[in-house]
Amino acid sequence: MALSRLSSRSNIISRPLSAAFRRSISTDTTPITIETSLPFTAHLCDPPSRSVESSTQELLSFFRTMALMRRMEIAADSLYKAKLIRGFCHLYDGQEAVAIGMEAAITKKDAIITAYRDHCIFLGRGGSLYEVFAELMGRQDGCSRGKGGSMHFYKKDSSFYGGHGIVGAQVPLGCGIAFAQKYSKEEAVTFAMYGDGAANQGQLFEALNISALWDLPSILVCENNHYGMGTAEWRAAKSPSYYKRGDYVPGLKVDGMDAFAVKQACKFAKEHALKNGPIILEMDTYRYHGHSMSDPGSTYRTRDEISGVRQERDPIERIKKLVLSHDLATEKELKDMEKEIRKEVDDAIAKAKDCPMPEPSELFTNVYVKGFGTESFGADRKEVKAALP
């Protein structure tokens, strides 16, 4: 029985199913090597190897966290339709592998900055479900104290520099963070994430030029889900090979639906960036939902395409198959895990619903260090009066 677990250094994915001895899932750190599904395509650098070092614990945690992320996004969908979340809500389901793979390769000292599709990245950085739902519903216990909303999640202690509304604007910021990291000799890197739509913004090339000039440890990650809102990438970009867009900056194209490929690429990119300066990673991924909750997602692509990707390339299914083939859990255990996750998400939502909205005086705080000294007079029925510094 012990043999079936320990001797797993081979590259063969499928193994003979053995007896049903189960040890506790969370503590086993047996190393496993997994092959990525597709080779990496490189531009101006040598691609990393396809064999990824991992462990049983990591494999199971991948499954659990990705299932949690998926559940969270679906729950956010229903909350939005119930009008508990207002404003904008951009969902990440389908792209979880990018968030998870990246986290597995880096530490909390490495910074991540992204655009508005940030719920799962925040979770990956150590955010709690309660903070996510509270922020989505605009409550005061949210990660940005209810003042940011869906598009503006931040987590300072994990170097998550957040969600940004204006696409492309976060990339020069990311390069600035990388400069600060290099200056303080922190041996840390910054991942500046953006989408295929934003890849056409001029600011990116400015940021790339500066990063390359000064050898900054910045890694530009293009999450290519092939649609910029409703515009397909071939209609917006002359060159849809986003990893080559850096020209003099090396690039790597990665299968973004394979969490291990993402992990390997990010590890490689981190080593590269600390030595040689910027690198571009293009994650070939897909989102099942539309651009945001007001977009059905089916006017510019066929339902067959969406279901095709879901069947063939779904990141969670891939991890599930790996877990099952490596014999780390049974189908039933995974289902129980999913039920547990569902309950966790529901509990977090219930707790977040009970949280109050921020105080009206919070409208004026944090404009500058201490508000702006404005006054609001209570002519409206809501009687807002704020005495400010």
Place this chain on the structure above:
Amino acid sequence: MASLLGRFCRKLVVPGSAHGSRMISTTACDSEAVKSLNLYSAINQALHIALETDPRSYVFGEDVGFGGVFRCTTGLAERFGKNRVFNTPLCEQGIVGFGIGLAAMGNRAVVEIQFADYIYPAFDQIVNEAAKFRYRSGNQFNCGGLTIRAPYGAVGHGGHYHSQSPEAFFCHVPGIKVVIPRSPREAKGLLLSSIRDPNPVVFFEPKWLYRQAVEEVPEHDYMIPLSQAEVIREGNDITLVGWGAQLTVMEQACLDAEKEGISCELIDLKTLLPWDKETVEASVKKTGRLLISHEAPVTGGFGAEISATILERCFLKLEAPVSRVCGLDTPFPLVFEPFYMPTKNKASSSSSLSSPLKKKHYLIMGLHVWCRYWMQSSPLLITSHSICFFR
């Protein structure tokens, strides 16, 4: 006639040529065909007419091909072809720069910026290139054919980046025009005027009204003159100035104020740069009080410019300080939007605070006399402090 003018008269037809009298709004002659349209349909009609009448006009921007995120450009690509109505990649600076170049070659470029909040990457192009092109080339070149359309303003759930009102930034740039319609009928006429105006125009459309405002819009080609404000409601006690969606709010405030016996004069500025100083001045000279309202933050908003100009021109006629009921000095909030917005209650409260109370009327008359006497000797003695005292 006076009773008709007293109401907020929606049925307006303003002929293409300036008809001289600015203070009085004419009633409609309903002989031409009209159709009940909302704002985005009116703008769509205007774009259809503009592209039809000028074969060298183009409409482009992000996602305009399928009709745009607010459906303002539906049917254009099908009718006029992909060579004249086309999508651009996600690059506002590139889009506007491209439009300036196209306009410099004598074409009419109607550029769409998807939300006014995204116009800032293009700000350099608008301010440094578009506004100064004619000036710095000594009239050899110009980009007058450029019109930039952007939806602006709050919608109730827009948050930081889908609700901003950036009109004040552009009003500070000589060389461009800034136009904001208040309703579908105005929008169609003003947009056609803006497109055909030989100067670059930034045209802000109140997105809140895209579906909400419905009005009878004439189907033919008509233009409403730029830089002419319109008095949409006559009154005697206080002048209210606004533009865009805020006028709907102010109209409600006027109706509320009327119940308290305050007669309000409501002016739609329409064009913010260059703005119609004469109309507002004449109105304030009549009423003696001014209240300006806009969604943008109060500090540095366009209300400040109106206030300063009116103060210069009508100082002796003012009976109270100019009041600005505007958005607060914070970034546009997400959950706090109801507190931030200049609502009708804030406007009503402000107008009743500055409106005259009958028993103090003779004091105010006395102030006028006192001021005129002192003006001959030393105008500097008249300080705002002393005027407040008499109020």
